[in-house]
Amino acid sequence: MVIADHRTTALDTVRTVFATAVSPLIYTAHLPYAGLALLSQWRATSEDNARLSRELSRQAIALQRLSALEAENARLRALLGSAERVVGRERFAAVIGVxxxxxxxxLIVDRGDGQGIGLGDAVLGAEGLVGQIIETGxxxxxxxxxxxxAHSTPVVVLRNGLRALAQGQGPGAPLSVPYLSSQDDIRLGDVLVTSGLGGRFPPGYPVARVVAVEGSTSDAFLAVRAEPMAPLRRLQDVVVLSVAGGKRPPWDRPLAPALRRDES
Amino acid sequence: MARPLLAFWLTLGVALVLTVVALPPLAPPALGWFRPQWAVLVLLFWVMTAPEAVGMVSAWVAGLLVDSVTGSLLGQHALTYVLIAWAGLSLHQRLRMYSLVQQALIVFLTVLGAEVLAALLLRLARGQAFSLALLWAPVVTALCWPLVYGALAPLRRWLGPSL
Known part of the structure; x- marks a missing residue:
C-alpha cells in the first residue's frame, strides 16, 4: 500500500475520501488559532481600514498604467504571433493547518474539491510562489x-533569463539551485521567478532570492542557495491558481516530446 | 464490547486533533520533533485494556486516519499501528500488571520502533537523511503516558470490566 501510494496515482481517490473524512478534525484543531486571529483582527481592523484604503487608491493608480501596458503587450504579442498567456481561475484560501x-x-487550506481546486494547482502568496496542491478533500x-x-521548481533568473531549478531542502532550509557552473552569471540578491517550463506553474511569479553563491572556477558546479520569497512558515492567506476547465494550460505545450516530464 | 470501541474512536478523534494542532507560527520547525504521538498512546491504552473490542483492524483504520491528517504516505502509520496493536494484543495481560513506569518504557520502545520504521520508509521513498532528532518523539510520548493513562482509566472503569 505504501509503495502503491508512492509510485502510482491509484490511491488518489482513497486519499480524497480520507482527507474529506479528517477535515473536520483539522478545522477543529485550527479553532483556537482562528479565535486568536479573530481577536487580534478585531483590534487591528480600524487602523487597517485606513491604511488599506490609502493603499487601494495607490494601487488603482498603478493599475491604470498596467492596463495600458497589458494592451500594449497584447499588441506586441499579436505582432509576434505568439500565444497569449492565459491564467486560470484564482481562488482565495485560508491556511488552516500545517x-x-x-x-x-x-500546509492545509480551507478550499477543496467542492470549490474546484484540483491536483497540481499552483499556490501563490502575496510575496511569491508557495507550492502546489498534492491532495484534495x-x-x-x-x-x-x-x-x-520532494519539490523542485523550474525557475529563471529575472535579471538575465538563466534557466535553473530550485530544489527544496526541507522545512526552513534555503532552496538549493544545482547544476550551475562558475561560467553562469548568477549573483547574490538575484531574484528567481517561475519559468513555466514543465507546465505546473505559470511563468513569471517570484520564487526565491539568491542568498549564497559558493565555489571557485575550479569547481564543476556552484553551490547556490536561495531563500523563498514567500514567508512559508507565517502564511495565512494564499491564492490557488486553478487551470480553467481542468485542461492543460497553453504554457504546458511541450517543446519536444523528450522534454515533457512532470517536475517534482 | 461495542462501548469500548466507540470510546476508542472518540478518544482517537481527540488524539488526532492534538496531533495536528498547529505550533505557534514563530516556533522553529524543529520543535515538531518534540510532538508526542497521541494516537499511539490512545491505541495502546485501548488495546491493553479492551483487547476484545479494539484490535488490529481498528489499528489499521486508525493508522490510515493518522496518515491522512499528517500527510504521510498512505499506509505508513497504518503499518506501524498494526504492528503496535499486534504487540499490545499479545502482551496485554502482562502489560496490565506493569507499573506506570514500566508501561512508559514499553511506550518508549514502541514509538521508537515506529519512528525508525517511518524514517526508513522516508529514506526509501524520498532519500531523506536520518536524523537523530527522531529520538525525541519516543521520549516525549513515554513521558505523556501517565497523563493519558490517568485521563482514560476512569473512562475505562466507567464502561465496565473487560473480559
Missing amino acids: TPDPRRSQ ALSARVLLIDDL
Whole structure:
C-alpha cells in the first residue's frame, strides 16, 4: 500500500475520501488559532481600514498604467504571433493547518474539491510562489511547499533569463539551485521567478532570492542557495491558481516530446 | 464490547486533533520533533485494556486516519499501528500488571520502533537523511503516558470490566 501510494496515482481517490473524512478534525484543531486571529483582527481592523484604503487608491493608480501596458503587450504579442498567456481561475484560501511532521513541508487550506481546486494547482502568496496542491478533500486541500525535499521548481533568473531549478531542502532550509557552473552569471540578491517550463506553474511569479553563491572556477558546479520569497512558515492567506476547465494550460505545450516530464 | 470501541474512536478523534494542532507560527520547525504521538498512546491504552473490542483492524483504520491528517504516505502509520496493536494484543495481560513506569518504557520502545520504521520508509521513498532528532518523539510520548493513562482509566472503569 505504501509503495502503491508512492509510485502510482491509484490511491488518489482513497486519499480524497480520507482527507474529506479528517477535515473536520483539522478545522477543529485550527479553532483556537482562528479565535486568536479573530481577536487580534478585531483590534487591528480600524487602523487597517485606513491604511488599506490609502493603499487601494495607490494601487488603482498603478493599475491604470498596467492596463495600458497589458494592451500594449497584447499588441506586441499579436505582432509576434505568439500565444497569449492565459491564467486560470484564482481562488482565495485560508491556511488552516500545517503538517505535524518536521520532515515535511506542507500546509492545509480551507478550499477543496467542492470549490474546484484540483491536483497540481499552483499556490501563490502575496510575496511569491508557495507550492502546489498534492491532495484534495471535499472541503480542504493539502499544499506541498517549495522548500519540501520532494519539490523542485523550474525557475529563471529575472535579471538575465538563466534557466535553473530550485530544489527544496526541507522545512526552513534555503532552496538549493544545482547544476550551475562558475561560467553562469548568477549573483547574490538575484531574484528567481517561475519559468513555466514543465507546465505546473505559470511563468513569471517570484520564487526565491539568491542568498549564497559558493565555489571557485575550479569547481564543476556552484553551490547556490536561495531563500523563498514567500514567508512559508507565517502564511495565512494564499491564492490557488486553478487551470480553467481542468485542461492543460497553453504554457504546458511541450517543446519536444523528450522534454515533457512532470517536475517534482 | 461495542462501548469500548466507540470510546476508542472518540478518544482517537481527540488524539488526532492534538496531533495536528498547529505550533505557534514563530516556533522553529524543529520543535515538531518534540510532538508526542497521541494516537499511539490512545491505541495502546485501548488495546491493553479492551483487547476484545479494539484490535488490529481498528489499528489499521486508525493508522490510515493518522496518515491522512499528517500527510504521510498512505499506509505508513497504518503499518506501524498494526504492528503496535499486534504487540499490545499479545502482551496485554502482562502489560496490565506493569507499573506506570514500566508501561512508559514499553511506550518508549514502541514509538521508537515506529519512528525508525517511518524514517526508513522516508529514506526509501524520498532519500531523506536520518536524523537523530527522531529520538525525541519516543521520549516525549513515554513521558505523556501517565497523563493519558490517568485521563482514560476512569473512562475505562466507567464502561465496565473487560473480559
